Each structure stands twice: as structure tokens, then as C-alpha cells.
Amino acid sequence: MRGGGVEVVHCAAVGSVDDGKSTLIGRLLYDSGQLAKDQLADASRERGRSGRFDPARVTDGLRAEREQGITIDVGYRYASFCGRRVIIADCPGHVQYTSNTATGASRADVVLALFDATRWSTDLLTNQTKCHLAIASLFGVGTLIACVNKMDLVGWSEEVFQSIAGQVRAVAGRLGINNITIIPVSALHGDNVVKRSELSPFYRGPTVAEALVRVQTRTLPSGTRLPVQLALRVRGGRQYAGMLAGGRVHTGQEVVVLPSARTTRVRSLFYLGREVEEAIAPASVAVELEHDLDVGRGDLIAAVHDSPEVATDLSATLFFFSGCEDLTARKYLVKHTSRITAAKISSLDSIIDPSDLSAAPISADSIPANSIVRARMELATPLAVDNYASNPTTGSFILIDSSSNAILAAGLVGLSLEFLGQDKNVALHAGPPRL
Amino acid sequence: MDSTLYPHHPASAHLDHLESHSVFVLREIAGECDRPVLLFSGGKDSAVLCHLAQKAFYPSPIPFPLLQVDTGHNFPEVLEFRDVRAKELDCELIVASVQEAIDKGLVKDPGEGESRNRLQSAVLLDVIARQGFDACIGGARRDEDKARAKERVVSLRSRFGQWEPRHQRPELWSIYYGKVNPGEHLRVFPLSDWTELDIWLYIQREQIELPNIYYAHRRLVLERDGMLLAHSPYLTARAGEKVFEETVRFRTVGDMTCTAAIRSRAMTPAEVIEEIMTFQVSERGASRADDRFSEAAMEERKREGYF
Structure with missing residues (x-):
């Protein structure tokens, strides 16, 4: 106390x-x-x-x-x-x-x-x-x-x-x-x-x-990650509000907005109403960007170098809270940072023994409660994700039953990702778009 | 302009973390729910909540109305504070009246000198249904009570307004899910991880205004069941009870008939903080007559739809 x-x-x-x-x-x-x-x-x-x-x-x-x-x-x-x-x-x-x-x-x-x-x-x-x-x-x-x-x-x-x-x-x-x-x-x-x-x-x-x-608390990842929760209207523009999920953000910093991959700079930075030059995770902040981009809830502002992957198809470990049937036939919602998107499980790779984390092939399309499975997910809209191991915030999501709103599983973004085609480096280094 | 935020003054860093997380919760609810409302009793926790909401959306106004359930037995100082604060925040204030509900026959008057605390649940659920609120943001903290310690930050209420503690939604990391099925609603507790001491340290740091009854003042009181209750038109002395003047303050603020005062000389947040360090009785144990009757009093009321 x-x-x-x-x-x-x-x-x-x-x-x-x-x-x-x-x-x-x-x-x-x-x-x-x-x-x-x-x-x-x-x-x-x-x-x-x-x-x-x-x-x-x-x-x-x-x-x-x-x-x-x-x-x-x-x-x-x-x-x-x-x-x-x-x-x-x-x-x-x-x-x-x-x-x-x-x-x-x-x-x-x-x-x-x-x-x-x-x-x-x-x-x-x-x-x-x-x-x-x-x-x-x-x-x-x-x-x-x-x-x-x-x-x-x-x-x-x-x-x-x-x-x-x-x-x-x-x-x-x-x-x-x-x-x-x-x-x-x-x-x-x-x-x-x-x-x-x-x-x-x-x-x-x-x-x-x-x-x-004596416990050492988890260290927060160093790459800048700002999931946008809201756009706040201010005189002369908008501020994008969110809680830093990694790294730091400072005025003048070159950032990329994902998934659109537009680059811009931080014009000004606010910590709960007070203007500051720099803020460090896990601070709740609001930023103004130099370019008038279309940024909204669910977008992610990240460092230009060391940015997360944008994916519509990802490999994940799912921990199911309740038993589920017809896993690959059902429709789900995924909530990842502040974005909700429709999703499907495209394939089940393996089932993991919860007592020792060893993997075994999975044959059935239904599982009992407390099962851990490795699966491939298909997403209706692209998400900017990290591996769970490198950023637990941008690397995690929850799986929701779209008809009942029940939370079915916790998802941890796995190691192998299928990227959103194109050449990511080109998109990231192309500079600000013409406005 | 400050050059950097963290590291701060070390005592402040902990409050910064709490503040940032509470703001995150408020912004998630604003972003995901259709019609949230902030429960504003005029007490210290809801005053802190309003302050956080103001910061969360600054420079925009708070994007939801304030709601108070008035038992008709509230402290006049608190009602006055409520009105002034709502005006300052430029927020719509909805007052749901227990007295009106009694007059309409929606709930039954428990009688003179009896707490109307329990009636608040029915009145609250009624206004939630009538106004179509899908999220009620409240200032409850987990350190207040054993049943509250079991709460999620975002907690689902059934179509009957009930809390089902055995079937709560899993709440992983800081992912809060704000969608509900028709008729259901959420109770949202952005101050879940704050303790009574954190609240006061924050009040001190941010210079948050409170109703003056939180600080030492002279008042007519009477002693009942080992507690000092305010003498008022709603609570008069029974046989054998004496009314006397005492220097007191209130640790919590609720219905006048069941909120007890403590003897105190603390006039400022700093003095209150010093006092808290020496307390041997918990906040609710010291000041809520309504929670002392049964071990599960809070759980029962929460199941029925209480804040």
C-alpha cells in the first residue's frame, strides 16, 4: 500500500x-x-x-x-x-x-x-x-x-x-x-x-x-510502435492518439503509417495535452503528422527502419479457451491492437501438448477447451504485426466468434509470415506520397 | 515545454504508468462502443476519472455524457460539486433519480434512515436501457473489495444487467473488446489497478478539485455500530444515540445514511496521504456501513447490477 x-x-x-x-x-x-x-x-x-x-x-x-x-x-x-x-x-x-x-x-x-x-x-x-x-x-x-x-x-x-x-x-x-x-x-x-x-x-x-x-520486469521493445486509437480534431488538423507499444517517438522523427506504408514526419507530440519533444513507451500520447494522410483507428505509426510486417495471411499460435468445432469453416473476428477485422483459419498445422509444448500433427477440425494449436490465419484486411517474441503488443490478438461476440482464443503471431506481396523496401523508402 | 517524459521524478513514474493505461482504456471505449457514459458520483475516484477523460481526448471535449444516480440522500456538497464540474467540463449531465423511481413505483422506499444504496442498481439499469448505453465507465478499484478484486477492466453485463463472475470474458494482455450483443452492456473500470494511495498521490500531483467533505471539517455526527454517521434530515438519532460535533472527513462518499466519517485533521491532499500511510482499516471497512453485514455484500449487489 x-x-x-x-x-x-x-x-x-x-x-x-x-x-x-x-x-x-x-x-x-x-x-x-x-x-x-x-x-x-x-x-x-x-x-x-x-x-x-x-x-x-x-x-x-x-x-x-x-x-x-x-x-x-x-x-x-x-x-x-x-x-x-x-x-x-x-x-x-x-x-x-x-x-x-x-x-x-x-x-x-x-x-x-x-x-x-x-x-x-x-x-x-x-x-x-x-x-x-x-x-x-x-x-x-x-x-x-x-x-x-x-x-x-x-x-x-x-x-x-x-x-x-x-x-x-x-x-x-x-x-x-x-x-x-x-x-x-x-x-x-x-x-x-x-x-x-x-x-x-x-x-x-x-x-x-x-x-x-528482485524480479526484473519485461523490457519493452525498442522499435517505435504507436497503434492509433483515435483521431482527435484540433484546430488546423488532427492528432492521432494512442499508447506507445514500443520504443520512443520524438518531434521530427520520420515515421511510416501502416498498412498504407505512407511515410511522413512527426510535426508535434503531446503527452495528455502537454506538448513534449519525446515520449517513451508505454506513454499515452497524441501526434500531429506533417502530411495530411488518411490515418484512423487501427492504423499503426512505426519507425521507418525496423517497421513491422504487413500481412493478410499469418501463422499463429492459438490458445483456445473453449472447445470449438468446424475450426476451418467458421467465421471469426480478430482484434489486434485497436483494429478489428474478419478472419478465417485457413489451415491447422499442429496441436501443441500443453504440458510440455511439444507439437503433434492435427487431424480433426474440432478441439477441446484449453487446446493450443498452430494455424494459418487469413485476414480480411491487412494487419501490421510483429512476432510475439519481439513485441507482445503488436504480436498478439484475440479471436472472437463473430456471431456471439464470445472471445474464443488468444493468438500469438508466429514466426513465419506471408507478406503482403510487392517489395516492402520500396514501399517504405519511397518518401512521402504526393499530396 | 518538457524535453522528455520518462524517466521522471521517480515517485511520479508509477502514476504516469497508471495514467497512461487508464487513458488507453478510455480511448478504446470511445473508439469501439456506440454509446458510452461516464458514471460521475462527485466522489474522489470519479473526479480522477473525469480528469483522466479530459486528458485522454484533449483538446476535444469528453465524447460521452456524465451520469449520476441520485439517491435523494446525497451530500449537498457533493451535488454542488457535481454540477459545477459538469459545467466546467462542458459535458451533458444525466441525473437518474432514486426518489423519482420511488414515486413512480419502480422501486420501493426502504424507509426512513435506511440506505437507498441497493435501489441504485435498479435505477441505473433502467436508465441504461432507456438511453441505450452500451458501456458504463466507472471509478471502481480492485483494491476496494474482494468481489471487486475479481473484476475485469472491461466487464460484461447480461441482458438482465447481471454480473456473472463465473463466466467472465477472458481479458488477455491489454486487448479490451468493446462489442456486446443487443441488450447487454459493459462496465468499464479504468482505475482497476489504482489503490487509494495512488488516487490521493494523483489528486495531489494534478491538483484535482474535490468536494470539501473529503477534508477535515466540523460536523454533527452520531455513532452507530461503531461508525460515525452524518446527522442529517435522512438520518436522525435513535433512542440512546447522541448527536455531537466532531472534526471529521470522509474517506468515501455515497448515500448519507450509510457513508461513515472518520476523525481526522487532514486539510490537504498531503495531509491525507500522510494519514493513509497510518491506516489500519480498509477504505470500505472504515466507511461503508452497507458492506459490513455480509461477507458477500458487494458481490450480491454487483450481481444485481450495482456500480
Whole structure:
């Protein structure tokens, strides 16, 4: 709750049912003194009577969640440790709510995952947990804080901890998550959560709170990307308003407007009404351009060099939230930055195993919920896209059912793109069009 | 003219991020929805929201009307502020009156001294349907309450105006989808990621005007269920309750019958910020009598269509 000037860490907390995730978050807040008295009383109430403090009740905010003792949808908690702001997205563990986990993971810098130490000899890494880690990896989260929980129930055994740590490291490493901190904890009693525990002399690393403070947030891409949200009328012309999705923009900068590929310069730049010379992502700005071009919502203003590709046909990874039939026969809408366009899935390339991200050929035209597929998409109007890996904003989209407005899938722009014919370099370097 | 924006004064950078993201949300809704409306209660969060909306579309005017649901039991200071601010912003102000709805028989008067908070939902849904609003932009924050913590930034309401917390639209990255089916509408919360402290730091930085009841003043109050409630024509002392004068301020502003004051000497945003740092009780826990009765009070009201 304290103010501060440091970057905010977005953290997605994941784990299987009963791994103790909500308990850990409640404990993080309680032990760092960030729980108000009334919230504490609320978390100590059982069926209307006062009882023992139950850290899990701090986050489970829906009636159904408290009744069933599970997390159904993402709940957000706002905390700060050592002056650093942390937004914790408490994600559900149940398979049927995996889409909510994707909602939480899509903005995350770090995944906080829980593993139940009492289950180490059996199926420690459940498919559900592997699936959560795979989603995190898919969305580009490269940092993992793994809590081996319920250490009190295994007598704080170093052997158990090391064995689990080995498994976690192997699985996460295979998924491309390389920055890993593994911590032995008891969320219920608060060991190594905020306070260092004397019960784990074999462990010399950070507590969970310390690990969160040290997280490096995602770096924003350097190429200038300004998706246009609105054209604002001003005396003598128009300003194009949007939030910078990468790089910086400055007055006099040579820019290209996509998909039309017209080049021009930034005449003036405004940060929420105030004229400035330069702005850096993720600032919300408005620009005036030197030439009177036809620019509108959904267009993208980018640096002339290092501009994104313009495509009507692209290869993408789709994460489906619900089961879908007749995938290649249906009509969709795609929302990419501020543009909505009609789209089709022209072909399905492969289906990806959510527990290890391995690809297999796909034969059916229908898939169950939580499926990840690689597909080729055909777009009614061209989009200016980057690979997801190089810019998560211009490299991502959502897939919408055009008849029901339901959001069906998250899309990540893949590596191979079919470009909009012509010679792109010629279009980009041809200078301003004749007006 | 400033030469660069970031890096700024470090305490300000965090507010810049919040500000830019909120503006992004407001612009998306303006770009994608047919008839949005901004819920303007005259409280501090909606004052911040109006300020952000003004910046988002500057130099153009705010491209949507303001809407207030007047319970008939609002603080007169807040109503006056509401009218002045709407005029300054040059925005159409729509007032949906709970009293009128009671007179017409649309809703039932809960009786003297009882909160009309719950009635606001029916009145709000009625005006949404009559005016055909497809998006209601509100100042709610996720840190206010456990049920609010479960909200999306852009949250769908069914044809019955209801929130279905188990079937929310997935909300990936910062892609907000503004289209709805006929009869449905969206609730939009651009301040989702702001905390009470952020709001006050921003009020201080931007010198945003607020109704004076947010700052310490002398007032006649009475104590009920451990809370200080304003003595007013709508709330009179019951047997055994004493009316007395106290130096207080309000942490939130709503219906006079259920919004509690706190003892405070904070006269400026800086003093309020200092005070917030020492609080041990949450904003709603300290000032909303209506949320204390049941653990799921907010969820229940939200399901019915509350802000």
C-alpha cells in the first residue's frame, strides 16, 4: 500500500488445487503488515462466527469460491515489498478455469508457482501445473519463483526439497523458463514467505517476498510502435492518439503509417495535452503528422527502419479457451491492437501438448477447451504485426466468434509470415506520397 | 515545454504508468462502443476519472455524457460539486433519480434512515436501457473489495444487467473488446489497478478539485455500530444515540445514511496521504456501513447490477 517510484512487478500466482496458493498470498500480505484489520477479521470468520485466521480467505472473494474452497477467477492484490509495488494475479488451479489463468499470465513478469511437498513421491508435477508453466512460457514469462510448500508436513526434509527442486528445474528448463528461484516454504505457518525460517538451515536463498522484489520486469521493445486509437480534431488538423507499444517517438522523427506504408514526419507530440519533444513507451500520447494522410483507428505509426510486417495471411499460435468445432469453416473476428477485422483459419498445422509444448500433427477440425494449436490465419484486411517474441503488443490478438461476440482464443503471431506481396523496401523508402 | 517524459521524478513514474493505461482504456471505449457514459458520483475516484477523460481526448471535449444516480440522500456538497464540474467540463449531465423511481413505483422506499444504496442498481439499469448505453465507465478499484478484486477492466453485463463472475470474458494482455450483443452492456473500470494511495498521490500531483467533505471539517455526527454517521434530515438519532460535533472527513462518499466519517485533521491532499500511510482499516471497512453485514455484500449487489 506504500507509494514508491519503482517499476511495478506483475506476478501471476499459479498452482494445482490444494497446493496452497491462496494461503501463500494471504500469508505474504499478513506477514508484511499489508492486511487491514477489517480484512483480517473477515479472513478469520467461519460461517459468520469468528475463528482462526485462514490466510486463504483473504483472496477468495466470490461466494462460490469460499463455499468450495477453490479459486474460480483471477483475483488481483496490490502489495509492496521493500518499497516495490507488486500486483499479484491469483489464478485458479482447476482445469476448467485455465482460461482465467491465461488472463492472469498474459501481463505477468514472473510466475509464482506452488508445489506440494507431500506429493513429491507420486505425481508432484501434475499435468495442470505443467500446463500453467507452459502457458506462462508461451506468453513469454521468463522468470519463475517456485515455492515448495507444506515443508512442515515432510519434516523440513532437505532430500525432499532437493528432489522436487530438481524436477521443477528440469520441467521449467525444457519450457524455456531459465530464471528460476526455488524456495522451501510453509505458507500456513509463514516460513520463508516474508520471514526467514530457522527450520531450513540447508536453504540460503531469498524469501518469497525478497525474490519478488528482485524480479526484473519485461523490457519493452525498442522499435517505435504507436497503434492509433483515435483521431482527435484540433484546430488546423488532427492528432492521432494512442499508447506507445514500443520504443520512443520524438518531434521530427520520420515515421511510416501502416498498412498504407505512407511515410511522413512527426510535426508535434503531446503527452495528455502537454506538448513534449519525446515520449517513451508505454506513454499515452497524441501526434500531429506533417502530411495530411488518411490515418484512423487501427492504423499503426512505426519507425521507418525496423517497421513491422504487413500481412493478410499469418501463422499463429492459438490458445483456445473453449472447445470449438468446424475450426476451418467458421467465421471469426480478430482484434489486434485497436483494429478489428474478419478472419478465417485457413489451415491447422499442429496441436501443441500443453504440458510440455511439444507439437503433434492435427487431424480433426474440432478441439477441446484449453487446446493450443498452430494455424494459418487469413485476414480480411491487412494487419501490421510483429512476432510475439519481439513485441507482445503488436504480436498478439484475440479471436472472437463473430456471431456471439464470445472471445474464443488468444493468438500469438508466429514466426513465419506471408507478406503482403510487392517489395516492402520500396514501399517504405519511397518518401512521402504526393499530396 | 518538457524535453522528455520518462524517466521522471521517480515517485511520479508509477502514476504516469497508471495514467497512461487508464487513458488507453478510455480511448478504446470511445473508439469501439456506440454509446458510452461516464458514471460521475462527485466522489474522489470519479473526479480522477473525469480528469483522466479530459486528458485522454484533449483538446476535444469528453465524447460521452456524465451520469449520476441520485439517491435523494446525497451530500449537498457533493451535488454542488457535481454540477459545477459538469459545467466546467462542458459535458451533458444525466441525473437518474432514486426518489423519482420511488414515486413512480419502480422501486420501493426502504424507509426512513435506511440506505437507498441497493435501489441504485435498479435505477441505473433502467436508465441504461432507456438511453441505450452500451458501456458504463466507472471509478471502481480492485483494491476496494474482494468481489471487486475479481473484476475485469472491461466487464460484461447480461441482458438482465447481471454480473456473472463465473463466466467472465477472458481479458488477455491489454486487448479490451468493446462489442456486446443487443441488450447487454459493459462496465468499464479504468482505475482497476489504482489503490487509494495512488488516487490521493494523483489528486495531489494534478491538483484535482474535490468536494470539501473529503477534508477535515466540523460536523454533527452520531455513532452507530461503531461508525460515525452524518446527522442529517435522512438520518436522525435513535433512542440512546447522541448527536455531537466532531472534526471529521470522509474517506468515501455515497448515500448519507450509510457513508461513515472518520476523525481526522487532514486539510490537504498531503495531509491525507500522510494519514493513509497510518491506516489500519480498509477504505470500505472504515466507511461503508452497507458492506459490513455480509461477507458477500458487494458481490450480491454487483450481481444485481450495482456500480
